[in-house]
Amino acid sequence: MDFEYTPKVRQMRERLIGFMDEYIVPNEDRYHQEIEDNRAKGNAWVPTKVIEELKPKARAAGLWNLFLPHSARVPEGLSNLEYAPLCEIMGRVPFASEVFNCSAPDTGNMETLERYASEEIKRKWLDPLLAGEIRSAFAMTEPLVASSDATNIESSIRREGDEYVLNGRKWWTSGAMDPRCKIHIFMGKTNPEAGRHEQQSMIALPADTPGITVKRSLSVFGYDDAPHGHAEVIYENVRVPVGNILLGEGRGFEIAQGRLGPGRIHHCMRSIGAAERALELMCKRLSSRVAFGKAVSTQSVWHERIAEARCMIDQTRLMTLKAAYMMDTVGNKVAKAEIAMIKVIAPNMATQIIDWAIQAHGGGGVCQDFPLASLYCHQRTLRIADGPDEVHRNAIAKIELAKHLAIPGGVDKVEMPITRGS
Template identity: 70%
Template sequence: MDFAYSPKTLDLMERVQAFMDKYVYPNEATYHAQMNAFGVERWQVPAIIEELKDKAKAAGLWNLFLPESERGAGLKNVEYAPLCEIMGRVGFAAEVFNCAAPDTGNMEVLERYGTEEQKRKYMVPLLDGKIRSAFLMTEPAVASSDATNIECDIRRDGETYVINGRKWWSSGAMDPRCKIYILMGKTNRDADRHGQQSQVLVEPGTPGITIERFLPVFGYDDAPHGHAQILFENVRVPVENIILGEGRGFEIAQGRLGPGRIHHCMRTIGAAERALEKMCERLATRVAFGKPVAHQSVWHERIADARISIDMARLLTLKAAWMMDTVGNKVARAEIAMIKVAAPKMALKVIDDAIQAWGGAGVTTDAGLAHAYAGIRTLRLADGPDEVHRAQIAKLELGKQLARHMAKAAE
C-alpha cells in the first residue's frame, strides 16, 4: 500500500479544509442559533445550510463521494476517505458538500442499480441537493442485526406493489426535504433466505404511510434530519419502483454498505480529532490546584493514548479503503468489519476523555462533545452491531488458520 495521498486528493483536501476554515467553522454558532430559533417546531431547515451548499457547489466541492457518475469527483475510496475525515469534524458539514448519509448510499444504489427513469426522477434531484432521502430497513419487531429477519411485506397486485409493515430508525425521514424512501422488504418468503428481500422506491406522501414518532438519541432529536418510526398500511407503489428486480434486495444492501462504512469511519475519525483538539485546549487553559490541568501526568497518558488510537484507526480504515479499490469489497470484508468495530470504539474513548477534561461543561451542549458522543454511540449498532462484525472477523480468521494448518499437515 502506498501511504502517500495522490496529488488530486491533496488538492481536494486543501480546498475542503480551506472551505471549512472560511465558511463552516465560523457558522457553527449560526447553525445552532437558527435551529434553536425554531423552538418546538424543529423539523425545519436552517437557512445557513442552503447558503453553504450553494457556496460549496460554486467552489466545485460537490458530490465528492460518487466515483462512477459524471456528476461526482471520480475519486476512489482511498482518495475520498481523508475528505470524509475533514467533513466529520463538524456534524452538519457533510451535508454542505452533498456528501451526507443516507443520501450518499441511496445515490450510489440508484447510480449502480436504478433504471434510467428512477435516476431521472430521484437520483438527479438528490445529486443536485434539491431533495433528501431515507433508507428503510430496520424494524422494531425483529432483530435487525440479521437483515434476513425483516418482516415488512411487499406483495405484487397487478401493476402495483402493496407494502405492509413498520420501520424504525429511518434516518432522514423527518426532514421536510425528504422526498423518497428506499424500503427493503420481502417479496417471496419461499425463496432462499438471501433471495426473499427486495428494495422498492416509495414517496413519503403515498396514502397509507404514517410517521408514528421520531426517535431521539440520548435525548437529541437530530433535527432537521431526525430518525422516524413509520407504519405502512396497504401502501401502493407502481411496479416500476422496484430496484434491480425482485429478490435482489440483499445483494443491493451489501453493495451499499461497503463504501458507507468507510465514510462513517473516516467521519468518526474526524470527530475524534476535533475532540482531541478540544481536550488539549481545555487542559491548557484551566488551572486547578495552582497549575494548568495539562501539567498533570494522567492527562499526558490520555492525550498520548488518543493520538495513538486515532492514528491506528485511520491507518486501518485507509487500508480497508485501499483494498476495496484494489481487490474488491468481498476480499476486503474482514478489513471493512474491523474498521466498523474499531473506529467508533476509539472515538467514544477519546470523546469521553475530552468530556472529562471539560468537567461539567462537557456534558452540556457548550462543547458539542455530548452530542458527538451520542451520535457516534449509534454507530456501534448502525450498519450491523459490533457483535456481527466480530463474528465475521473471527469466522474469516478461523477459516484462514484452519486452511493454513491443513496445508501444513498435507506437506
C-alpha cells in the same frame, strides 16, 4: 500499499480545510440557534437557512458529491482512498457533510440508485438528490425483530398486477422527518419461501405515497437530530409501480451488500475527524485550566491519555485507508474483513477519546457550550448503526477461523452482516 495523498487530493484537502475554517466552524452556533428558534416556534423540522446558503458555495468551490466514484453523472466523484482524508475533515462538524452533499443516508441511497435503479428512476430521484434539491430516507430496520440479522425483517412487498403492495413497520428511518425527503428506499420480503438471502427486495417510492405514516421521531440520548431526524414509519397497503423495484425481486441482500460497505467506511472516516477535534479541544482545555496551583495539562494522567489518543487515531486512520485501498483495488467483497474491522475500531476509538475530552472539560463537557456531548452520542450510536459491534466481530472471527480450517473456499463462504441496527 501507498497511502500518500495525490497532488489532486492534497489540493482539495487544503481547499476543504479553508472552506471549513471560513464557512462551517464560524456558523456552528448559527446552525444550532436556527434549529432552537424553529423549535420555539413549534416546528423543529424546518431546513436551516445556513445549510442552504452554504451549499452553492461548496458547489462553486468544487467540493460537491465527492463520495460517488465511477459515475458518469458525477465525474468529480473520488475513489474511496481519495475521499477518506476529505470525509475525515467533514467529520469534525456533524452538519458539515450536508453542505457538500455528502451526508447519510443520501450518500448510500444515491449510490444505490446509481448502481441498481432504472434510468427513469435515476432521472426522477437521483438527479435531484445529486443536485442537493431533495433528501431521502432508507427504511430497513424494524422495531419488532432483531434487525442486526436482516433476514428477520417482516415487512412485505406483494405483487398485485402492475403494482407492489407494501406493508410493514420501520424505525430508525433516518431522514423521514425532513420535509425535503421525497423518496424512501424500502426493504421487505417479496418471497418468504425463497432461500434465506433471496427473500428480500428493495423498492423506491415517493415519500408522499398514500399509506405512509410517519408515526414519531426517535431521539438519540435526548437529541432529536432536527431537522433531519430519525422516524418510526408505518407502511400500510402502500401501492408502488412494479417498475420501482431495484434490480429485481430477491436481490435486496445483494443491493444491501453493495450499499452498506461504502456507508460504513464513510462513517469511520468521519469518526476519525470527530476524534481529532476532540483531541484538539482536550489539549486546549487542559492547557488553559489551572487546578491545585498548576496547569491541568502537567498532570501525568493526561499525558497518558493524550499519547494514547494520538496512537489510537493514527492506527485507525491507517486501517481505514487500508480498507479504502482494498475496496478500490479488489472490491468490497474481498475487503469484507477490513470493512468489518474498521466499523468496530473507529466508533470505539472515537467514543473513548471524546469521553476523555469530556472529562477534561469537567461540567462544560456535558453541556451545550461544547460539541463534545453531541459528538459522543453520535459515535456511541455508530456502535449499533450499520451493524452492531458484536455482529461485525462475529464475522471477523469466522473469516479468521476459516483461514485455518480445511474448508474449500472457506473465507469466501463466510457471510457478512447486512444490518443497520437492532
